[in-house]
Amino acid sequence: MMNKRQLELYIHIPFCARKCAYCDFLSFAVPEHTYRNYMDKLIEEIYGQSACFQDSCVTSIFLGGGTPSILPPELVEELFAVLYNCFTVAEDAEVTIEANPGTLTMEKLEVYKESGINRLSLGLQSADDQELRMLGRIHTFDDFLKSYQRARQAGFANISVDLMSALPGQDAYSWKNTLRKVMMLKPEHISAYSLIIEEGTPFYERYGRADASLDGGMAGNKRAVPVKSVLPGNSWNNYMELPPLPDEDMDREIYHMTKGLLASQGYERYEISNYARPGYECRHNIGYWTGVDYLGLGLGASSYISGYRYRNEADLHRYLSLDLQKAGAAARDIQGLTLEEKMEEFMFLGLRMMQGVSGNEFLGRFGRNMWKVYDLAFRKLQGQGLIEVEMPWVRLTARGIDVSNRVFHEFLLE
Numbered sequence: 001m002m003n004k005r006q007l008e009l010y011i012h013i014p015f016c017a018r019k020c021a022y023c024d025f026l027s028f029a030v031p032e033h034t035y036r037n038y039m040d041k042l043i044e045e046i047y048g049q050s051a052c053f054q055d056s057c058v059t060s061i062f063l064g065g066g067t068p069s070i071l072p073p074e075l076v077e078e079l080f081a082v083l084y085n086c087f088t089v090a091e092d093a094e095v096t097i098e099a100n101p102g103t104l105t106m107e108k109l110e111v112y113k114e115s116g117i118n119r120l121s122l123g124l125q126s127a128d129d130q131e132l133r134m135l136g137r138i139h140t141f142d143d144f145l146k147s148y149q150r151a152r153q154a155g156f157a158n159i160s161v162d163l164m165s166a167l168p169g170q171d172a173y174s175w176k177n178t179l180r181k182v183m184m185l186k187p188e189h190i191s192a193y194s195l196i197i198e199e200g201t202p203f204y205e206r207y208g209r210a211d212a213s214l215d216g217g218m219a220g221n222k223r224a225v226p227v228k229s230v231l232p233g234n235s236w237n238n239y240m241e242l243p244p245l246p247d248e249d250m251d252r253e254i255y256h257m258t259k260g261l262l263a264s265q266g267y268e269r270y271e272i273s274n275y276a277r278p279g280y281e282c283r284h285n286i287g288y289w290t291g292v293d294y295l296g297l298g299l300g301a302s303s304y305i306s307g308y309r310y311r312n313e314a315d316l317h318r319y320l321s322l323d324l325q326k327a328g329a330a331a332r333d334i335q336g337l338t339l340e341e342k343m344e345e346f347m348f349l350g351l352r353m354m355q356g357v358s359g360n361e362f363l364g365r366f367g368r369n370m371w372k373v374y375d376l377a378f379r380k381l382q383g384q385g386l387i388e389v390e391m392p393w394v395r396l397t398a399r400g401i402d403v404s405n406r407v408f409h410e411f412l413l414e
Protein backbone atom coordinates (compact mmCIF):
# COMPACT_ATOMS: atom_id res chain seq x y z
CA MET A 1 0.00 0.00 0.00
CA MET A 2 2.80 2.42 0.92
CA ASN A 3 4.48 2.08 -2.54
CA LYS A 4 1.33 3.17 -4.30
CA ARG A 5 0.90 6.69 -5.69
CA GLN A 6 -1.16 9.04 -3.58
CA LEU A 7 -4.52 9.98 -5.09
CA GLU A 8 -7.40 12.12 -3.89
CA LEU A 9 -10.96 11.57 -5.08
CA TYR A 10 -13.52 14.30 -5.58
CA ILE A 11 -17.08 13.24 -6.41
CA HIS A 12 -19.57 15.83 -7.57
CA ILE A 13 -23.28 15.71 -6.71
CA PRO A 14 -24.77 18.66 -8.61
CA PHE A 15 -28.21 18.70 -6.98
CA CYS A 16 -29.65 21.28 -4.59
CA ALA A 17 -33.13 21.89 -3.19
CA ARG A 18 -32.98 25.28 -4.93
CA LYS A 19 -30.38 27.70 -6.13
CA CYS A 20 -28.85 30.24 -3.71
CA ALA A 21 -28.78 33.82 -4.98
CA TYR A 22 -24.98 34.14 -5.10
CA CYS A 23 -24.10 30.66 -6.35
CA ASP A 24 -22.52 29.83 -9.69
CA PHE A 25 -21.33 26.34 -8.79
CA LEU A 26 -22.50 23.59 -11.09
CA SER A 27 -25.66 22.85 -9.14
CA PHE A 28 -29.40 22.85 -9.76
CA ALA A 29 -32.71 21.35 -8.68
CA VAL A 30 -34.00 18.23 -10.46
CA PRO A 31 -36.94 15.85 -10.00
CA GLU A 32 -36.06 13.14 -7.47
CA HIS A 33 -36.07 10.31 -10.01
CA THR A 34 -32.99 11.91 -11.60
CA TYR A 35 -30.92 11.04 -8.50
CA ARG A 36 -31.09 7.32 -9.36
CA ASN A 37 -30.21 7.90 -13.03
CA TYR A 38 -27.27 10.05 -12.04
CA MET A 39 -25.99 7.54 -9.51
CA ASP A 40 -26.11 4.76 -12.11
CA LYS A 41 -23.95 6.85 -14.43
CA LEU A 42 -21.59 7.90 -11.67
CA ILE A 43 -21.07 4.27 -10.68
CA GLU A 44 -20.43 3.41 -14.33
CA GLU A 45 -17.80 6.15 -14.42
CA ILE A 46 -16.19 4.87 -11.21
CA TYR A 47 -15.87 1.38 -12.68
CA GLY A 48 -14.50 2.81 -15.94
CA GLN A 49 -11.95 5.15 -14.35
CA SER A 50 -10.79 3.05 -11.42
CA ALA A 51 -9.19 0.49 -13.75
CA CYS A 52 -6.55 3.16 -14.56
CA PHE A 53 -5.72 3.80 -10.91
CA GLN A 54 -4.93 0.37 -9.56
CA ASP A 55 -1.39 1.57 -8.72
CA SER A 56 -2.78 4.38 -6.53
CA CYS A 57 -3.80 4.63 -2.92
CA VAL A 58 -6.68 6.97 -2.15
CA THR A 59 -5.86 9.12 0.88
CA SER A 60 -8.96 11.32 0.84
CA ILE A 61 -12.45 11.28 -0.61
CA PHE A 62 -14.56 14.43 -0.84
CA LEU A 63 -18.21 14.14 -1.77
CA GLY A 64 -19.09 17.70 -2.72
CA GLY A 65 -21.69 19.63 -4.62
CA GLY A 66 -24.28 20.89 -4.86
CA THR A 67 -25.79 19.30 -1.82
CA PRO A 68 -24.73 15.64 -1.53
CA SER A 69 -26.89 15.28 1.59
CA ILE A 70 -29.97 15.76 -0.59
CA LEU A 71 -29.53 12.19 -1.88
CA PRO A 72 -31.53 9.36 -0.33
CA PRO A 73 -29.20 7.54 2.11
CA GLU A 74 -29.30 4.24 0.22
CA LEU A 75 -27.69 5.93 -2.81
CA VAL A 76 -24.83 7.26 -0.69
CA GLU A 77 -24.38 3.79 0.83
CA GLU A 78 -24.26 2.22 -2.63
CA LEU A 79 -21.81 4.84 -3.90
CA PHE A 80 -19.32 4.21 -1.09
CA ALA A 81 -19.64 0.43 -1.40
CA VAL A 82 -18.59 0.81 -5.06
CA LEU A 83 -15.78 3.25 -4.26
CA TYR A 84 -14.27 0.94 -1.63
CA ASN A 85 -14.63 -1.98 -4.00
CA CYS A 86 -12.96 -0.23 -6.95
CA PHE A 87 -10.13 1.75 -5.31
CA THR A 88 -7.49 0.98 -2.71
CA VAL A 89 -8.45 3.37 0.08
CA ALA A 90 -5.98 4.07 2.91
CA GLU A 91 -7.19 2.89 6.30
CA ASP A 92 -6.83 6.38 7.73
CA ALA A 93 -8.30 8.17 4.69
CA GLU A 94 -10.17 11.41 5.35
CA VAL A 95 -13.67 10.94 3.94
CA THR A 96 -15.83 14.07 3.81
CA ILE A 97 -19.41 14.72 2.78
CA GLU A 98 -20.77 18.23 2.27
CA ALA A 99 -24.16 18.66 3.86
CA ASN A 100 -26.66 21.45 4.14
CA PRO A 101 -28.95 22.06 7.11
CA GLY A 102 -32.51 21.20 6.21
CA THR A 103 -31.44 18.05 4.37
CA LEU A 104 -29.82 16.01 7.18
CA THR A 105 -31.77 13.34 9.04
CA MET A 106 -30.53 10.96 11.74
CA GLU A 107 -31.03 8.06 9.34
CA LYS A 108 -28.77 9.71 6.76
CA LEU A 109 -26.08 10.48 9.34
CA GLU A 110 -26.05 6.89 10.57
CA VAL A 111 -25.71 5.60 7.00
CA TYR A 112 -22.83 8.04 6.42
CA LYS A 113 -20.99 6.68 9.45
CA GLU A 114 -21.56 3.09 8.36
CA SER A 115 -20.33 3.98 4.86
CA GLY A 116 -16.94 5.10 6.21
CA ILE A 117 -17.57 8.87 6.09
CA ASN A 118 -15.60 10.40 8.96
CA ARG A 119 -15.87 14.13 8.29
CA LEU A 120 -18.88 16.36 7.81
CA SER A 121 -18.70 19.78 6.14
CA LEU A 122 -21.80 21.79 7.04
CA GLY A 123 -22.79 24.82 4.96
CA LEU A 124 -24.06 27.48 7.36
CA GLN A 125 -22.73 30.78 5.88
CA SER A 126 -24.36 32.98 8.55
CA ALA A 127 -26.00 32.65 11.98
CA ASP A 128 -28.34 35.53 11.15
CA ASP A 129 -31.67 34.42 9.68
CA GLN A 130 -32.15 37.65 7.77
CA GLU A 131 -28.75 37.23 6.11
CA LEU A 132 -29.60 33.62 5.29
CA ARG A 133 -32.82 34.76 3.64
CA MET A 134 -30.97 37.37 1.60
CA LEU A 135 -28.57 34.68 0.40
CA GLY A 136 -31.51 32.53 -0.68
CA ARG A 137 -30.48 29.69 1.66
CA ILE A 138 -33.14 27.07 2.38
CA HIS A 139 -32.45 26.90 6.14
CA THR A 140 -32.46 28.96 9.33
CA PHE A 141 -29.80 29.05 12.04
CA ASP A 142 -32.05 26.83 14.14
CA ASP A 143 -32.11 24.23 11.35
CA PHE A 144 -28.33 24.30 11.39
CA LEU A 145 -28.22 23.82 15.17
CA LYS A 146 -30.46 20.76 14.89
CA SER A 147 -28.30 19.30 12.12
CA TYR A 148 -25.13 19.97 14.09
CA GLN A 149 -26.44 18.35 17.25
CA ARG A 150 -27.72 15.35 15.31
CA ALA A 151 -24.30 14.94 13.73
CA ARG A 152 -22.61 14.93 17.15
CA GLN A 153 -25.18 12.40 18.43
CA ALA A 154 -24.46 10.21 15.44
CA GLY A 155 -20.79 10.23 16.50
CA PHE A 156 -19.20 12.66 14.05
CA ALA A 157 -16.02 13.89 15.74
CA ASN A 158 -14.74 15.95 12.84
CA ILE A 159 -17.13 18.68 11.70
CA SER A 160 -16.32 21.68 9.55
CA VAL A 161 -18.59 24.72 9.28
CA ASP A 162 -18.58 26.95 6.17
CA LEU A 163 -19.12 30.66 6.75
CA MET A 164 -19.30 33.59 4.38
CA SER A 165 -18.45 37.21 5.14
CA ALA A 166 -18.88 40.51 3.26
CA LEU A 167 -22.62 39.82 2.91
CA PRO A 168 -25.08 42.57 1.90
CA GLY A 169 -25.50 45.01 4.78
CA GLN A 170 -23.16 43.04 7.03
CA ASP A 171 -21.18 44.92 9.69
CA ALA A 172 -18.52 43.88 12.18
CA TYR A 173 -21.15 43.32 14.87
CA SER A 174 -23.23 40.81 12.88
CA TRP A 175 -20.12 38.93 11.70
CA LYS A 176 -18.82 38.72 15.25
CA ASN A 177 -22.19 37.38 16.32
CA THR A 178 -22.01 34.63 13.69
CA LEU A 179 -18.48 33.69 14.70
CA ARG A 180 -19.31 33.61 18.41
CA LYS A 181 -22.37 31.41 17.91
CA VAL A 182 -20.36 28.97 15.82
CA MET A 183 -17.33 28.92 18.13
CA MET A 184 -19.59 28.03 21.07
CA LEU A 185 -20.37 24.77 19.28
CA LYS A 186 -16.65 23.94 19.03
CA PRO A 187 -16.49 22.52 15.50
CA GLU A 188 -13.08 21.14 14.61
CA HIS A 189 -12.73 23.26 11.47
CA ILE A 190 -14.10 26.56 10.14
CA SER A 191 -13.89 27.89 6.57
CA ALA A 192 -14.53 31.61 6.23
CA TYR A 193 -14.64 32.95 2.68
CA SER A 194 -15.66 36.36 1.44
CA LEU A 195 -18.68 36.58 -0.82
CA ILE A 196 -17.71 36.81 -4.49
CA ILE A 197 -20.21 38.33 -6.90
CA GLU A 198 -20.36 35.93 -9.85
CA GLU A 199 -21.79 36.67 -13.27
CA GLY A 200 -25.06 34.93 -14.10
CA THR A 201 -26.39 35.06 -10.53
CA PRO A 202 -29.17 37.25 -9.07
CA PHE A 203 -26.50 38.95 -6.94
CA TYR A 204 -24.67 39.94 -10.11
CA GLU A 205 -27.87 41.58 -11.38
CA ARG A 206 -28.01 43.56 -8.17
CA TYR A 207 -24.35 44.37 -7.58
CA GLY A 208 -22.60 43.99 -10.91
CA ARG A 209 -18.91 43.19 -10.80
CA ALA A 210 -18.45 44.47 -7.26
CA ASP A 211 -16.15 41.63 -6.30
CA ALA A 212 -15.98 41.83 -2.52
CA SER A 213 -13.40 39.11 -2.15
CA LEU A 214 -9.98 39.77 -0.65
CA ASP A 215 -8.64 36.40 -1.47
CA GLY A 216 -10.33 34.91 -4.52
CA GLY A 217 -11.55 32.17 -2.18
CA MET A 218 -12.15 28.55 -3.18
CA ALA A 219 -13.85 25.76 -1.17
CA GLY A 220 -12.76 22.12 -1.46
CA ASN A 221 -12.28 20.96 -5.03
CA LYS A 222 -15.25 22.95 -6.29
CA ARG A 223 -14.89 24.46 -9.69
CA ALA A 224 -17.14 27.39 -10.45
CA VAL A 225 -19.02 26.78 -13.68
CA PRO A 226 -21.38 29.61 -14.63
CA VAL A 227 -24.93 28.34 -14.83
CA LYS A 228 -28.14 30.31 -15.04
CA SER A 229 -29.71 30.45 -11.61
CA VAL A 230 -33.05 28.79 -10.99
CA LEU A 231 -35.04 30.30 -8.19
CA PRO A 232 -38.45 28.69 -7.93
CA GLY A 233 -40.89 31.11 -6.38
CA ASN A 234 -38.37 33.95 -6.62
CA SER A 235 -37.75 36.57 -9.22
CA TRP A 236 -34.38 38.20 -9.77
CA ASN A 237 -36.13 41.50 -9.07
CA ASN A 238 -36.64 40.42 -5.44
CA TYR A 239 -32.93 40.99 -4.97
CA MET A 240 -32.87 44.58 -6.20
CA GLU A 241 -33.87 45.87 -2.75
CA LEU A 242 -30.91 44.30 -0.97
CA PRO A 243 -28.63 46.61 1.07
CA PRO A 244 -25.21 47.52 -0.35
CA LEU A 245 -22.17 45.32 0.14
CA PRO A 246 -19.70 46.26 2.88
CA ASP A 247 -16.90 48.47 1.59
CA GLU A 248 -13.32 47.26 1.35
CA ASP A 249 -12.32 48.65 4.75
CA MET A 250 -15.16 46.81 6.47
CA ASP A 251 -14.31 43.66 4.56
CA ARG A 252 -10.70 43.90 5.75
CA GLU A 253 -11.74 44.65 9.33
CA ILE A 254 -13.96 41.57 9.31
CA TYR A 255 -11.11 39.54 7.90
CA HIS A 256 -8.61 40.55 10.58
CA MET A 257 -11.18 40.18 13.35
CA THR A 258 -11.83 36.61 12.21
CA LYS A 259 -8.23 35.56 12.72
CA GLY A 260 -8.04 37.16 16.18
CA LEU A 261 -11.34 35.76 17.46
CA LEU A 262 -10.73 32.26 16.16
CA ALA A 263 -7.16 32.22 17.49
CA SER A 264 -8.47 33.11 20.95
CA GLN A 265 -10.53 29.90 20.85
CA GLY A 266 -7.71 27.62 19.67
CA TYR A 267 -8.27 27.76 15.91
CA GLU A 268 -5.15 28.20 13.87
CA ARG A 269 -5.32 29.74 10.43
CA TYR A 270 -3.49 27.26 8.20
CA GLU A 271 -4.67 28.68 4.87
CA ILE A 272 -5.88 32.14 3.82
CA SER A 273 -9.54 31.29 4.52
CA ASN A 274 -9.36 28.12 6.62
CA TYR A 275 -8.98 27.59 10.36
CA ALA A 276 -8.69 24.40 12.39
CA ARG A 277 -7.99 23.00 15.80
CA PRO A 278 -4.56 21.31 15.77
CA GLY A 279 -4.71 18.05 13.81
CA TYR A 280 -8.00 18.85 12.05
CA GLU A 281 -6.71 20.72 9.00
CA CYS A 282 -8.57 19.48 5.89
CA ARG A 283 -6.20 16.93 4.38
CA HIS A 284 -8.10 16.83 1.09
CA ASN A 285 -7.67 20.58 0.53
CA ILE A 286 -4.06 20.54 1.67
CA GLY A 287 -3.45 17.88 -0.99
CA TYR A 288 -4.97 20.19 -3.58
CA TRP A 289 -2.88 23.17 -2.46
CA THR A 290 0.32 21.13 -2.45
CA GLY A 291 -0.13 19.53 -5.88
CA VAL A 292 -1.28 15.97 -5.05
CA ASP A 293 -3.03 14.26 -8.00
CA TYR A 294 -6.81 14.28 -7.75
CA LEU A 295 -9.41 12.44 -9.75
CA GLY A 296 -12.78 14.14 -10.19
CA LEU A 297 -15.79 11.93 -10.83
CA GLY A 298 -19.27 13.06 -11.77
CA LEU A 299 -20.74 15.97 -13.67
CA GLY A 300 -18.29 18.81 -14.33
CA ALA A 301 -15.72 17.47 -11.84
CA SER A 302 -12.11 18.61 -12.33
CA SER A 303 -9.06 16.35 -12.31
CA TYR A 304 -5.32 16.86 -12.13
CA ILE A 305 -3.41 13.72 -13.00
CA SER A 306 0.32 13.46 -13.81
CA GLY A 307 0.57 17.07 -14.98
CA TYR A 308 -2.66 16.98 -17.02
CA ARG A 309 -5.72 18.91 -16.08
CA TYR A 310 -9.23 18.34 -17.42
CA ARG A 311 -12.86 18.78 -16.55
CA ASN A 312 -15.72 16.33 -16.98
CA GLU A 313 -18.67 16.96 -19.27
CA ALA A 314 -20.79 19.62 -17.53
CA ASP A 315 -24.12 19.11 -19.33
CA LEU A 316 -26.30 16.69 -17.38
CA HIS A 317 -28.15 15.24 -20.37
CA ARG A 318 -24.94 14.65 -22.28
CA TYR A 319 -23.23 13.16 -19.20
CA LEU A 320 -26.14 10.75 -18.73
CA SER A 321 -25.92 9.60 -22.35
CA LEU A 322 -22.17 8.84 -22.37
CA ASP A 323 -20.71 5.33 -22.33
CA LEU A 324 -18.75 5.85 -19.12
CA GLN A 325 -17.42 2.31 -18.95
CA LYS A 326 -14.75 3.64 -21.28
CA ALA A 327 -12.07 5.34 -19.18
CA GLY A 328 -11.90 9.07 -19.86
CA ALA A 329 -15.19 9.19 -21.80
CA ALA A 330 -16.39 12.21 -19.79
CA ALA A 331 -13.07 14.12 -19.94
CA ARG A 332 -13.19 17.53 -21.65
CA ASP A 333 -10.68 20.38 -22.12
CA ILE A 334 -7.63 18.21 -21.47
CA GLN A 335 -4.63 20.45 -20.92
CA GLY A 336 -1.03 19.36 -20.39
CA LEU A 337 0.80 21.84 -18.16
CA THR A 338 4.25 23.06 -19.15
CA LEU A 339 7.05 23.08 -16.57
CA GLU A 340 6.56 26.83 -16.18
CA GLU A 341 2.83 26.45 -15.58
CA LYS A 342 3.45 23.73 -13.00
CA MET A 343 5.92 25.94 -11.16
CA GLU A 344 3.52 28.90 -11.25
CA GLU A 345 0.68 26.81 -9.90
CA PHE A 346 2.88 25.34 -7.20
CA MET A 347 3.65 28.88 -6.01
CA PHE A 348 0.06 30.27 -6.20
CA LEU A 349 -1.47 27.35 -4.38
CA GLY A 350 1.38 26.76 -1.93
CA LEU A 351 1.48 30.39 -0.82
CA ARG A 352 -2.19 30.13 0.18
CA MET A 353 -0.94 27.95 3.03
CA MET A 354 0.39 29.79 6.06
CA GLN A 355 3.45 27.52 6.23
CA GLY A 356 4.34 28.76 2.73
CA VAL A 357 6.37 27.05 0.05
CA SER A 358 9.59 25.12 0.55
CA GLY A 359 12.56 25.61 -1.78
CA ASN A 360 13.62 22.01 -1.08
CA GLU A 361 10.21 20.70 -2.19
CA PHE A 362 10.39 22.89 -5.30
CA LEU A 363 13.84 21.48 -6.17
CA GLY A 364 12.71 17.90 -5.60
CA ARG A 365 9.65 18.36 -7.75
CA PHE A 366 10.96 20.41 -10.65
CA GLY A 367 14.75 20.00 -10.49
CA ARG A 368 15.05 23.80 -10.43
CA ASN A 369 16.30 26.20 -7.79
CA MET A 370 13.27 28.19 -6.60
CA TRP A 371 15.44 31.05 -5.29
CA LYS A 372 16.96 31.52 -8.76
CA VAL A 373 13.76 31.01 -10.77
CA TYR A 374 11.94 33.64 -8.70
CA ASP A 375 14.88 35.79 -7.65
CA LEU A 376 13.39 39.05 -8.97
CA ALA A 377 9.90 38.39 -7.60
CA PHE A 378 11.26 37.47 -4.16
CA ARG A 379 13.44 40.59 -3.98
CA LYS A 380 10.60 42.88 -5.03
CA LEU A 381 8.00 41.35 -2.70
CA GLN A 382 10.39 41.15 0.25
CA GLY A 383 11.25 44.82 -0.29
CA GLN A 384 7.54 45.64 -0.11
CA GLY A 385 7.09 43.58 3.06
CA LEU A 386 4.66 41.18 1.36
CA ILE A 387 6.62 37.94 1.82
CA GLU A 388 9.08 36.65 4.40
CA VAL A 389 11.84 34.09 4.01
CA GLU A 390 12.85 31.58 6.64
CA MET A 391 15.04 29.04 4.86
CA PRO A 392 13.98 26.85 3.15
CA TRP A 393 10.49 28.42 3.37
CA VAL A 394 8.92 31.50 1.85
CA ARG A 395 5.50 32.66 2.98
CA LEU A 396 3.11 35.61 2.81
CA THR A 397 3.25 38.25 5.53
CA ALA A 398 0.03 39.63 7.04
CA ARG A 399 0.23 42.50 4.52
CA GLY A 400 0.89 40.02 1.73
CA ILE A 401 -2.28 38.12 2.63
CA ASP A 402 -4.32 41.33 2.28
CA VAL A 403 -3.15 41.70 -1.32
CA SER A 404 -2.54 38.02 -2.09
CA ASN A 405 -3.87 38.18 -5.65
CA ARG A 406 -1.35 40.89 -6.48
CA VAL A 407 1.43 38.84 -4.90
CA PHE A 408 0.46 35.72 -6.84
CA HIS A 409 0.64 37.71 -10.05
CA GLU A 410 4.37 38.21 -9.49
CA PHE A 411 4.93 34.46 -9.85
CA LEU A 412 3.76 34.31 -13.44
CA LEU A 413 6.68 33.32 -15.67
CA GLU A 414 6.93 34.87 -19.12
Ligand code: SF4
Pocket (backbone or CB within 6 Å): 015, 016, 018, 019, 020, 023, 024, 025, 027, 065, 066, 067, 100, 123
Ligand atom coordinates in the same frame (compact mmCIF):
# COMPACT_ATOMS: atom_id res chain seq x y z
S1 SF4 B 1 -24.42 27.67 -2.55
FE1 SF4 B 1 -24.37 25.48 -2.16
S2 SF4 B 1 -26.46 25.00 -1.48
FE2 SF4 B 1 -26.57 26.99 -2.48
S3 SF4 B 1 -27.10 26.51 -4.60
FE3 SF4 B 1 -24.88 26.65 -4.51
S4 SF4 B 1 -24.17 24.57 -4.20
FE4 SF4 B 1 -26.37 24.61 -3.69
